[in-house]
Each structure stands twice: as C-alpha cells, then as structure tokens.
Amino acid sequence: MVFDATLLCSGSPFSTAQCRAAAAMRVRRPKCSRGGTLRGRCLSAAYVVLFVGALISIVRARMDGGMKLVWLVFAFVAPFLGSLLWLLIGRRRLTPRQNT
Known part of the structure; x- marks a missing residue:
C-alpha cells in the first residue's frame, strides 16, 4: 500500500x-477481515479446538463423577492449562478398566 x-x-x-x-x-x-492478524486467528482457532476437545474427552471419560467435575471446573477456570493438563496427564491416569 x-x-x-x-x-x-x-x-x-x-x-x-x-x-x-x-x-x-x-x-x-x-490482516483478516475482522482486523486480527492471520497468526492470531490461527492461534485462537487452535485454542478453541484444544478446549472443546478436552471438554468432550472429559465428559466421555469413564471416571467417578467427583473427579470428572474437578477436571471440568479446572478446564473452565484455567482453559488453556486445564485442557492441556487433561490431555497430557488426566487421560493417562485412567486405568484400562476405567477407560473402556
């Protein structure tokens, strides 16, 4: 320009x-059509996908209601950290019997 x-x-x-x-x-x-940079829009989309994916994974996990509630609250209070920790740590802590 x-x-x-x-x-x-x-x-x-x-x-x-x-x-x-x-x-x-x-x-x-x-710039994108709404004024944000392309990189910012891509990072925002990745963040939303991470958060929604973690929420779906928490809801579908077979664990007792108390732990599921704790993970859901943690994911909503600290969305990036909660979602990331769930995907890295929380799913792996489920025993094979709980995960089926």
Whole structure:
C-alpha cells in the first residue's frame, strides 16, 4: 500500500521527506477481515479446538463423577492449562478398566 505523505504529515512538525521515509519503513502485517492478524486467528482457532476437545474427552471419560467435575471446573477456570493438563496427564491416569 502506498502512503500519501501529505495525509500522514498534516499538522506534523516533520518535513514531507521525513514523513515519506517513515511511511516507506512501515511494514504491514496481513490482516483478516475482522482486523486480527492471520497468526492470531490461527492461534485462537487452535485454542478453541484444544478446549472443546478436552471438554468432550472429559465428559466421555469413564471416571467417578467427583473427579470428572474437578477436571471440568479446572478446564473452565484455567482453559488453556486445564485442557492441556487433561490431555497430557488426566487421560493417562485412567486405568484400562476405567477407560473402556
């Protein structure tokens, strides 16, 4: 995108040449339609998939209701950490008899 130095520098104490140099150095990141960066949108989508996947896994796990409730509360209170810990630790702590 080309910047118009006169629009950027209106009311500025800098010269037009200085404003053009500053405008030329600006780097634009790719934006999504709603204003967020593409990387941010992808990370948000991955976060939602992690959280929803962990919730489904907790609900479907065969364990007593008290532990299931503890994991659900932990997942909602600290969504990223709770979901990650469930997927890394919680599912592995189930014995084969509990997991079937």
